[in-house]
Amino acid sequence: MDSTGSNSSAEPARAARADIVVGLTSYNDARTIGAVVRAVEGGLSRYFESSAARIVLADARSADGTREAARAASSGALIEVDYPSPKAFAAVSYHGYPGRPAALRAILEAAQRLGARGCAVLDTALVSVTPEWIERLIGPVLTGGFDYVSPYFARRVNEGAITKGIVYPMFRALYGARLRQPAAAEFGCSARLVAHHLDQDFWDLEQAETGIDLWLAVAAACGEFRICEASLGARATSRDTPSDLSTTLAQVVGALFADVEHRVEIWQRTRKSIPVPVAGAVPEIAPAPVNVEGLIEAFRLGYRELRDIWTWVLPPRTIIELGRLVEMPPDRLRFDDRLWANIIYDFALGYSLRVLPQEHLLRSLTPLYSGWLASFVGQVDGAGLGEIEQRVEELCLGFEAEKRYLIARWRWPERLR
Amino acid sequence: MRRHANANDPLWYKDAVIYELPVKSFCDGNGDGIGDFRGLIEKLDYLENLGVTCLWLLPFFPSPLKDDGYDIADYTNVHPSYGTLEDFTKFLHAAHERGLRVAVELVLNHTSDQHPWFQRARSAAPGSPERDYYVWSDTDQKYKDARVIFPDGEESNWTWDPVAGAHYWHRFFHHQPDLNYDNPAVVREMLRVLDFWLDLGVDGFRLDAVPYLVEREGTSCENLSETHAVIGTIRAHVDAAGPGRMLLADANQLPADVRAYFGEGDECHMAYHFPVMPRMFMALHLEDRDPVVEVMERTPSIPETCQWALFLRNHDELTLETVTADERDYMYLAYSADQQGRLNAGIRRRLAPLVRNNRRRIELLNAILFSLPGTPVIYYGDEIGMGDNVYLGDRNGVRTPMHWNGDRNGGFSRADPPRLYSPVIMDAVYGYQAVNVEAQESDGASLLHWMRNMIRLRGLFRVFGRGSVEFLRPANRKVLAYVRSLEDDVVLCVANLSRTAQPAELDLTSFAGATPVEMLGYTEFPPITAAPYFLTLGPYGFYWFELQR
Incomplete structure (x- = not known):
């Protein structure tokens, strides 16, 4: 794989074309990003050896040497993209990643400029990424004809409960797609969906700071796109959740409600939900007691x-x-x-x-x-x-x-x- | 940054709900007794919440105000009573922030006699370019075939000007001389006016009195091909400025004549459907659908990018110019037995007094307005059932201050009541103490909430703004029924024009297998079969059904 090490957002235009782009969003993840980069490169070489691939890093101006750690871990396919600084918002976002919409947009734009047929996005705070994740997120796009691959993480009863109790049931009832974790930070998508996403009008909205992941899933579900889920096992992250339950709930549910308000014409005409195929077996996880x-x-x-x-x-x-x-x-x-x-x-x-x-x-x-x-x-x-x-x-x-x-x-x- | 539907749709006006308001009547922000842009900005949240999507502002330009601002003395400024140009731009920005588009008046046909162009013209030498900005004659016998539009106020279309030593032509009041569109300099001037407001970001223009731009001997001087050529020039100029700007023709003519103002999609984007308005009232009073069905079926088709503007009431009298003499007599007897309510060829009343404050009739008329093909235009205050004052002269009785609450001056102004530009409505039935926004906000069953819900509901279905229409003919003529269709969306509208409950037997065989779902409550009705479909409607009741498959 070629090395660029560039910090210029214009760099992808000059870079060689790529079949696959894996976008990484990072923020003070020096401790974990190296393992993520290695897992991604491992997945790319193991499952997509014959495809030209690039890793695009969108870092939110980390102060802990995240970029340097990524470069050190990379064998050479890393492209760094800059993007506009996030505005100062009143509340810290529940995912703890400032400027996430701009980062995602920069990754998708890079994927489009590189002519990628498939694109996956991962958060570099993850400590559970394996090379198989790359195959699960990209494979259905390149070989299965799918446009959107949503992760399906194995979660205990109280993990992701806002999604279980509110986001998934409402998303499914309104938009008709049985995507169990539509607000996840990871996903895979086709070139067609990348173009569709970049054409959306929500990128610069203040609420996109907390709602962008969900909104991208909604945009996929409401378009003429083939959708599937990829079982990725457990999701473990090193980044502490910076907000309390009330703030997280307000941000996640607020993002959902805001989109519901905007897509009335669609969801009021959607009359049934459709199951989506799942790639990979869903592992069993040990139950954990919960104090109610x-x-x-x-x-x-x-x-x-x-x-x-x-x-x-x-x-x-x-x-x-x-x-x-x-x-x-x-x-x-x-x-x-x-x-x-x-x-x-x-x-x-x-x-x-x-x-x-x-x-x-x-x-x-x-x-x-x-x-x-x-x-x-x-x-x-x-x-x-x-x-x-x-x-x-x-x-x-x-x-x-x-x-x-x-x-x-x-x-x-x-x-x- | 907010997110707005139709933000980039050049055909936004097809899905719009337009709200017509005079700045002077809406809200007084500086306490001088006259509404202004500062006050209007304060009320934009109300308008956004009401659900309307486009504001049409009556003239707010410098003017001697002899015709409520339609006598313009400066096309590119704001009348000092209403604020400054800076106030206007603040308002425009604030409206756009809320997803509200703004249309302003472009009074093409005439200016005020105080306009510098006219003052210059009357002193200029005959035949000079300055003189030729207006239409002059040594005799008042030219263009005798042109009618006098305001017979209650003017005897002739010509008035002698002692300064010029000639007669000047005016289709409206004598203080409103007609511009001469045979003079290319006049066209250029008006294009500069357009550019001024386009550059500020205005979204549309209502072209006032558009049929009368050009005069030719031996004609009615209305709807001439030369007039259409001028409009075509204006349209091309607007299109060249970029997409998304709308021209709305004010042509009080029969549909066949108005059709020409759309051209082949290269003149106006919209035009008022004047004839259907009085016929909605006539159908209601006759308890017979025929007046509406007949005029709608006589309405010619229009280009795909064009749209009718529909209204119940506006700032003028309920015009009866486009009905027959018998129909006019009927309308006078039915809606204005009191002579005081009549003006020119029309009735100067607001919606609520016209239907004797009958809430069901108000709702029914609005339901028809919102569901016939076209874009509805709501006149300010009608959403709360405001009354009028027929004793205020001319059409001022329907241009009184908006009622915001039960405080002094109806919350319109902090000024001493004698300073108001017009007295507020104070009678026992329609007075501001009883009919106002604040009271209706707090009453979940108020007309305001009903209007808000209807506007919101209509906005969910593009079929109302863009769909085709097919009228049904149930045996009971008290029932008006039509089907609106757009792609997979099919909506059945049924209205009872009678004050008593009525049965309807509808032939819906072409929709056999579909299930009507009542749209307001999302309630499924029995499926349609090959048999006649029976419905019962309460007094002045109506249904909107989605036909779902």
Whole structure:
């Protein structure tokens, strides 16, 4: 592989063409980036030896020698791209990567300039990357005719629970694609989808800072693209989550709701969901115990303190049902799937109607989410991945069944206060 | 940065909901009793929240205001009562930030007699380029076949000017001399005016009184080919400035004549459909769909890139120029038995008083407005059911201050009430204490919320702005039914024009197998079969159905 070591964003235009581009997004990942680069190069040489490949590094101005570590680890296919500095935002993004939209755009632009047929993106804080990831993310594009490859990570019951309980069910019900982890930072895509992504109008939006990964998945799901999932095992990262639950929830769910608001014409015409094929076997992972007492207490406290705010978006029937749940003993606390779907849908509508400041509204969802998570954990505690997936599947069917409720409320909103 | 639908669509006007407002009437930001751009900026959140997508501003240019600003004395500035050019650019930027497009008036046909062009012309030598900016004659006997448009105010289209020692031509008031479009210098001047506002970022122009630009002996001096040539020149100029700018023709003519203002897609992008407006009111009062169906079926097809602008009410009288004499008499008896409400060939009332403040009728008319082929135009205040004052003279009774709340002056201005440019509506039924935005915001069942929901719902379906229309003919003529279609989207609209419940038996055999889903509540109705489809509609009730397969 050729060495460039350039730090010029114009460099890819002069570089040789590449069949494959693997984009790396980094930020103070000196400890881990070397292993990631080696794993990527290993994957490229093992599975795509006959294809010209480049690794494109988009570093967010790390101060710990991340770039140097990458160069040291690379055998020569590394291209470094610069991109505009991120603006200062009020909140730290949940993924801890400043300027992520600009970094991703720089990678996709480089892939387009290099004429890549397939492109994969990885975060260099990962400590679980193996060469097989490259094959799983790129292979379906180059040989299977797929345009978008979404990772499918094996997760314990409380890992990625916002995705399990909100993002995946709502994404699936609204956009019709059963992508289980649509907000993941890793993905693979075709040249056609790269062009489509670069043509989107959301790159410069402030909310893209936290929503870009999800929005790219939505853009793929809403277009005429072939989509699949790639089983990548567990996802482990060295980067600490810089935000608390409430902030993460507000950012992730806010990004989802913002996109829902923008794509009404599409999701109101999508009437069923379609399964997507999964490349690779999904490994079993050992269950881990979860302490739900704190979750239940947060739910009860929230009911006492935030019920008045909830009445701006939740109809009386829902408030009554929540009141009953609050009184339940912890071992019998169960959120009905219909109830949870309706709560999320009502929050999405309230977000769109701006009945309250959107940030306040989203943060008020936290205790409800805690209650739901306690209920969810209580139902699948100690279960294996298959049982968890089955329970999530039931929840998704609940979201799909209640989609009519969302559409009806969206089309003719009832002012509750 | 915000994200807006249709941001880059050059045909945005096909999906738009236009909101017409006079700056002077909307909100007074500096407390002098006259609405201004500062006040308007304060209310942009309200307009964005209402769901409208384009603001059409009535004239705000320097003017002696003898015709409410349509007598322009300077085309490239802002009347000091409404603010400054800087205020306008701030407003324009703030509107664009919210995804609201802005259309302004381009009064092509005439200027104020105070315009420097006219002052210069009347003193210039006959035959000189300056003199030729306007239409002069030694006699008032030329162009006798041209009608007088404002018979209540003018006896002739000619007025003697003692300074010039000649008669000058005016199709409207005598203080509004017509520009001479046979003079290429005039065309160049108007193109410079266009450039001025285009450069500022304006999205569209309403071409006022567009049929009257050119005069020829032996004709009505309306809709002449020479006039169309001028419009074609303007369109080419606008197109050359870049995509996404819209021209809206104000031609109060029959559809067949208005059709010409679209050209082959090379004149105006939009034109008002004047005749359908009075016929909607007529159909409602007659409880018979025929007036609407008949005029819509007589409406010629228009180029793909063009669009009709539909409205219920505007800043003028409810014009009856495009109906027959019998129909005009019927409309007067039905909607303005009181002579005070009549003006020129029309009725100077707002929507709510016209339908006697009947909420169901207001909703039904708006439902028809929003679902017929075209882009709806809402007149400010009609979204809350504002009333009018027929005793204010001319059309001023429908141009009173907007009602924002129940405070002094309806929240329109902090000025002492005598300083207001016009008294606010204060009667017991329509007064600002009873009818205002704040009160309706807090009432979930208010007309304002209903309008907001309807606008939002309409915005979800491009079929309303771009789809074809096919009228159905159920035996019961009190029921108006039509199908709108665009690609896979098919929407069935059914309206009961009667004050009593009505049955409808619809022939929907061509849609057999489809399931009607009522659009407001997303409720499935029984599937369509080869048999007649039965519906029952409540008084003034209406349905919009998606026909899903």
